[in-house]
Amino acid sequence: MTLRDGSRRELPQGATIRDLAQSIGKRLGEATVGGRIDGAPEILDFRTQLSRNCSVDVVTADSKDGLEVIRHSASHIMADAMLRLWPDAKLAIGPAIEDGFYYDIDLAHRITPEDLPRIEEEMAKIIAANTAFERCRVDRNAEIGRARERADVYKAELMEGLPEDAEVTFYRHGGGSFEDLCRGPHVPSTGYVKAFKVQRIAGAYWRGDEKNRMLQRIYGTAFFNKKELEEHLARIEEAGKRDHRKLGRELGLFFLDPVAPASPFFLPKGTQLYNRLQQHMRELYRRHGYQEVITPQVFDVELWHRSGHYANYKDNMFFTTVDERECAVKPMNCPAHTFIYATEKRSYRELPLRIADFGRLHRYERSGVTSGLTRVRTFCQDDAHIFATPDQIQSEITSLIGMIREVYGLFQFTEMKVFLSTRPENSVGSDEIWERAEAGLAEALKANGINFTVNVGDGAFYGPKIDFVVSDALRRDWQLGTIQLDFTLPERFDLGFVAADGSTQRPVMIHRAILGSIERFIGILIEHTGGNFPFWLAPEQVRIISIADAHVAWATEVASALAAAGVRTNTDFSNAKTGAKIRDARLARVPFTLVVGGRECEDRTVAVRERPDVDRGVMSLSAVQELFLELERNKA
């Protein structure tokens, strides 16, 4: 066998992954929970027999892959615990997921939060017993019969979904007291699950289909050790503190009200942030050859029939009747931009034509899916449509990737994942057009040296897309930017340009957004920064605090000078104690606090304090002005 590090080992015929690990060291043997053979993606059971001349990656409990095995085993243990508490429960599925695991069960008893500690107690007993996870091959048809007899419909259905000749395996623990249909792998024994928590209850449809019965889903998580579990739980708690809905209220940025469900009201501070972001994008547009337009809000429904939105998107649209004409509020800007394009006969010399629009969009979202700023019914995107010749696609996408990297870097989103989404079921356009578009995007990504994952069937109805997903400070993923290629709308709206040879040709449309929606981006930014926006974005950049009434005159002079220089300044001349005013400024996440007391009045200076807790010492008025202008210039 060959090991990951390239070393080779000889083992007797029939040796398993674990034997191999044992032969290297006793501790490695014990830590082994599975393995990979010949670089295959699946993790195999540690009992898997090795064939001759294979290469093996040993998966140990403390690795990332091992964690997946631990979590999967924890989900079995949780299922066992629930069956002990409610013997009539029917098990559906229980996989390991990103941050833990879940198990879907069908149970007459409504599980309540009070039940969770009971489930944990049962699980602890099962783990303390430390019984082996045994793997057994079973006869598919016999097991389907057995499951049907017990009315174990979910397992029966799962097995029926497997091919006739599939190898069907069960995993047992507790000496056979619990068994479950499962491909595995699992840890050697229940005692390997050393740190777990049962977290919450949710509803979930069987097989994710809302036509099916709703099951009860119990979420939990497990880690290699207690310390990692604690860290994870602490991160969840920190995320709760940074929740943009909570900070949005505390910082006076925005609020929501039932009079307009899922439609945020932006307060003056939130609006400042909103406008500053837009202003930044406009600066970027100026450098990249974009032209901004303003387009209507409500259109005759005929437009949406023509664009394909009515057929493919009407469930997400708002309709209204005006002068007996049926109209729809725009959910996207693209059809309007085809009209902008078509106002003139276009020459190839004008292309690429880049049309940007901060138009307000409305999309009807089902009541259960809306959330804070991240999923709303009215929003605006940093939207633009690029009308280009087919051979300009590559260079436009390359330039877009550059813009995207620049913008995300500015907000310190350092990790970026890229997804290429292909043709969905509901779509318009010919196979040939789709193939060309998908290949075009893939090529452009490759040309830019970008690693990407393909999401089959996840494209927009008019074209394939590239999505850009960033990781925030708490390692949560958010989709921001998108680039969508569209050969269909230009056809539907019969757009053309005159080529160099005098022939009329069809342009391609590139739909693109970098921040995504401004609303959602603000929500993400609040959580990413915990409300500590960079100086250039902060709604209130500086707060000036007087120590006593005698200092108000000089403090006012400082405030006026800064305000005149364009710095967003507030004053706190209330009769509270200095400590209390400092505290208020901190809680408001104001980047700079200038304290003015007797000494400062005398020297005509200010005492500068920078968030989070840096004393910048005493500075002259001109020095702080220079500092702030510098920060603004550098977008720091």
Added chain:
RNA sequence: GCCGACGUAGCUCAGCGGUAGAGCAGCGGUUUCGUAAACCGCAGGUCGCGGGUUCAAUUCCCGCCGUCGGCUCCA
């Protein structure tokens, strides 16, 4: 939309079949203070909305609306 939980003062939360409470914020006053909360007082609520049960409902039941956690969907 579906499953579950929740909805009490501007905010965070307590209470509970018998006239609704705290802290913070707000307002008035005292204090003029040097880097994370001075002190005293006042005011603030048809207990989400509608119906039902009851002598009596914020409390129990039903419906609706909204919020939260998920499912599905998605910028």
